[in-house]
Amino acid sequence: MSRLNERFKKLYKIGLVITFAIFLFFLFYDIHNLDSDGKRYLSEHYISEGVQETGATNLVASVLYDYRAFDTLGEATVILTAATILAFLVPITKATMFGTTFKSIVNQTITLIIPFLAVLGAYLLLFGHLSPGGGFVGGVVLSVIPILLTITYSVDFSEYIFKPAQKKLVENIGAIGFVLLGLLGVFTGSNFLASGQAPFGTGSAGEVFSAGLIPYLNLMIGLKVGAGLAIIFNSLIKEK
Amino acid sequence: MEAAVLVIISPLLTAFFLGISRLYVKKIFFPLVTGSAIIYLYLLILVITNSYPAKVYSIGDWGMLGINLMVDPFSSLFLLIIAILFLPFIIFSMKYTKFIKHDYFIFAYLMIAGISGMVLTADLFNLYVFLEVSSLSSCALSLQKKTDRGIEGTFKYLIMSTLGSFFILLATILTYYLTGTLNMAEIPLAFEDIPFKIKSTIMAFFVFGYALKIGLIPLHAWLPDAYEDSPIPYNVLSSGLVMKSALYALIRILYIMFGIDFLDESGMLTIVVFWGVITFLIAHCLAFQQSNLNRLLAYSSIAQIAYIMIGLFVGTEAGLIAGSFHILNHAIMKGALFLVVGIFNYSLTAVEIEDIKGLGYKFPIISFTFVVASLAIVGLPPFNGFMSKWLIVEAALEADFVYAAFFILVGTFLSLTYYLKVIVTLYTKTEEELLIEEPGLSLKLPTIFLGSLCIVFGIVPSLPLSLMNKIPKFLLDNGEYIRILLGG
Amino acid sequence: MEIPYVVVIILFCLGMYTIITKKNLIKIVIGFTIVESSLILLLMLVGYKPDGTAPILDKGYEIVVDPIPQALALTTIVIGGSVTAVMLAVVIKIHKRYRTLNIDEIRKLRG
């Protein structure tokens, strides 16, 4: 009897999911048959005017850090929240990591790789408005450095090089910097997070020091994401 | 309206600075928290008093190209709730929290920032982002005690709310796909020539996603679990603001994006009212069974939210006013109730109904506050809950939802059964010698403040209603909202 | 052109199925990541134009894909990643307290 019940339950679940799939299928089919391409005035405006208006050739960066920079502030806050939750969940005392020891060749290679990673990260951060990359990507690359250290050496060593408190500080400075850069617009008489409209202007598109606030915002987000991801990784791995 | 954006930014900044203060300068903790709470209160009042006529603030001066914030009476209602609850919450938590205070206040400020962001934004994706900020930090707050039950409840909360978020995100993406914009004023214009079926499916996703966060039955199961072992001051904000902000977003989306005509045509109004009736009847039955005060109040929150849903979804002007009034009242009443439970919990770690036996004679004023707030939440005169329930029933009758109106009264009776159970226990004498830690003034004062608001708003309901009377103008007719947003 | 949408549907429903049937906490979290990735895929599809190039306008270009969904996708990835991290951390805590990952045994809260 209970087996029959169990089987019925399973069938019921599968049925639910399939019904839902059919709904989704019809929905997508209907939407797809609609002619909705004519309505993309917003994206067309971004593509045709975006470079002049924001001064960044990377349109994704101009959307992320200029048109919709407020979203970016929100998601930066989400990472900060996540990092704070993880740091708070994990006890402050040192936890041991599963004991893996690597051959010395691994250790040596890591020390060689790290400078390159740092340079790559810095490049991605600083040229985010000109080429593929940006704060998030650069931040992730930067965070790989402490992660690699953690994996190859140990949590202890990694936290000896980059102290948790310092990472936290960098993260908070990144977030505060973002907000303060945004407030710069308010102080110069225009709106919050204004870059092109504020008196400091956009510069000429294509140069490093152009696009108003975007490079600096990129830098701040990069610091924040890098520190945040490092904290998250270390906290997850510290638990046994 | 620089203040509008500062309402979102200032708690964020406070949270970030608290993060630094936690590591390096612990001394500035107290002035930072209280000082910024007071500044925040000032900002809120500034925004609320300027909320009519509605104003638009464009972030980065992009106008229609970027993200806009909009302050209108409905959003200022939520800012008013924040203004009423936040300072008492801060003062109460200062004394109450025995765990790591810094983290607790960081999350609290992040949550408030997320909620005010949700309330003010006029952009669909921005709404989603701030929803995530508030729900993630809300999870973090419910985790603060790090007990087994707390962690389990938080996990359930996290799973359910993430599921809801995904559906909201799915609907948001599809909306962008169909309209090519995320601005809440342009979407309804572009929505006009979208086929009926597509629109109603997208609406179903929105409703489902937000209903998970609001906790309508049977999507409610995480809610009492998340409340059971979380810090009690957090529960005040959780039931008063987190649930409500999801409700706010739902109302915003449905009334502005889809419009009242579509809601009526697709039958959404009928469905939600029926759903609300089912919800509060079951929630009252379940609440009677609880022996844990937090769970009892959680179930009662579900029921009260259902009343609010009925008020807001009967689709008339009176209904919107009544529902909004009940949002405010419920925040106050539930806040007072939770704070009283918080005091009991602080003084003698009581959470079960059995534990509070005889406390009515030991804490006369606090217990009286409890009695007042619970009678108010049941909906007996002359307290504020009665006024808003009266308005809701009147609106439901006016809109021909006679069964809903009738069952609201039945629900009132059912809710009395369990609140009275608690009150009777409170005033039953016991022989036991209780070890009591004296609650200081900083615990008592916020509680009494909220309790007295219950009486004041019950006797002079025109005080808050003067703000709420302007709400329907911006919701019932989305043209007004669109005009102001586009014009700004 | 239709096939990617079918993939989105399949991924979404697979994720949903994982979430509602699996008993292991880690598997449930994996279900969430599957759902999330299907949504990111959907975002990419929304912005896609045939023969479009990446929205970086430093050289000559003819058709550029919609940049907004790409920005949204980045945001979604970050939020999804954060939520997953928090979920995993809570799962670790649960495993430490309850000594199990079976969801049917984690039920101290009832009623």
Place this chain on the structure above:
Amino acid sequence: MLTPGFLYITGALLLLLPINNKIKYIISFLITAGALIVTFYLIPGNSLQLDFLKLTLIPIKVDSISKLTGLIFAFAGLAAVIYSINICSLPNLRLIFVFIGSALTVVFSGDLFTLYVFWELMTISSSFLIIMASDFTKKTGYYYFLMHVAGSLSLLWGIFLQYSATGSLSLNAIEAGTPFFLIAIAVKLAFVGFHTWMPLVYSKAPFYVAVVLSIYTTKVGVYVMARLVSGINILAYAGLISALFGIVMALRQNQVLKLLSYSIIIQVGYMIIGISIGTAAGISGAMFHLVNHILYKTVLFMAVGVVIYTTGKDDFENLGIMRSKLPVTSIATLVAFLGIAGVPFFNGYMSKSLIKDALHEPLLKWGLDLMSFGTSLLFLKFIYYAFFKNSTMNLAKKPTISMQLGMGFLTVMMILIGIHPYLLENLTNMHVDFNYFEMKHILSGMQPFLWSILIFILFKKYVVKKYDRLLYYDMYRKMATLFVATGYQLSNYHDGKLNKYLLWATTTLIILLFLLMFNSHLLL
């Protein structure tokens, strides 16, 4: 305009201040006496309007009926407060003040909203009075509160129906939702079937609570019935049935307070009959009966209260102490007995004969005689135990002066009304063309009393007998059990399995989608 109800509520607030005993006495006396004087000088026809939200409220509106009721309420309030001031604690005194104040406001309210608010306030204050009174009354208070709130919610629903049908809240005869108004009133005045709270509360609660409650609770129901649903002839029979039920139940009781509470049901039966006739004579008869009933029933409750106070219990045997040790109480009891039995030249006679005279249907007239007969039979039992049966009881403590003072007031008033029945008419300008001392009326008033004495003497051993408890069936408790069982079942479904919760959620999604796809107007 100063209203008596407002005065009382102010008094309750004043009592919140930290005060000593002396000031408590002064405040109480000033408030109660002040309220009486204010009520006395209210002019029929006065009213006050107040705008509240979208409603126009009339918190005070005086006419002759409300003035009469208000006067007796204020007078009995004075007596009751004096009676209980030394016995009850300060919080309870506050509650008593709120209770009396809201009862007085109900009486003078001119619209349904005010009526409802203060009706509910009466329920709240009286319930807390019961709950706070002692340790044994917690469950009783719970029961009482739920029952009365059910009643008042029914009133509220009736008001909503009336409001949406007519668009006004004025206090006129009801046009829509009459059944709901009837349920509300039935609970308040303890109609048979809705009476279960009354014997429970009056026997369990401390006696001073019973005194205060018995003055106002049921009478407010009667007053509101006269206001809203008067003249429904069929209800006269219902009142008769209720009264006969009351007689049967009262005869079987072993506790004096229970006997008194069942006898309230009988007396309320008179008033229901009077109101249901609908003529001016009938209604004024009912209102006069209300006044008289308050007087003698309060005195009886007070007397039993003195017995309880001095001996500790309210068994019939304890009543015997009256004759030997409590002279004031004995006199008061005797006067009250003669009043309630309807003996000419005592106060009950006046209103009873008024109601009888207004009746035209023979069946009801017979019924009325039967009720009078039953009542006097009941109280003969009471009197028998109090004065004729030998008792060996001893006084445990002396009754306080304030108790006797309160009782004395009412007794004097009773005698006054009995000797000069036109007093009430003159007081309120409700003139009924009726000669109380016509031989015909005196004879018909005497008959049931004399018959009852005869029957009592003949069948004494059946009347004065300890009965077993009747099979006790309470429908409301059964319903409550059902509610709890349902809740338990529902709560069992929440067994903590996350999979289950997720499954519920998904199912809801699918249902929602289906509802929206296939237009849900048809389904719901």
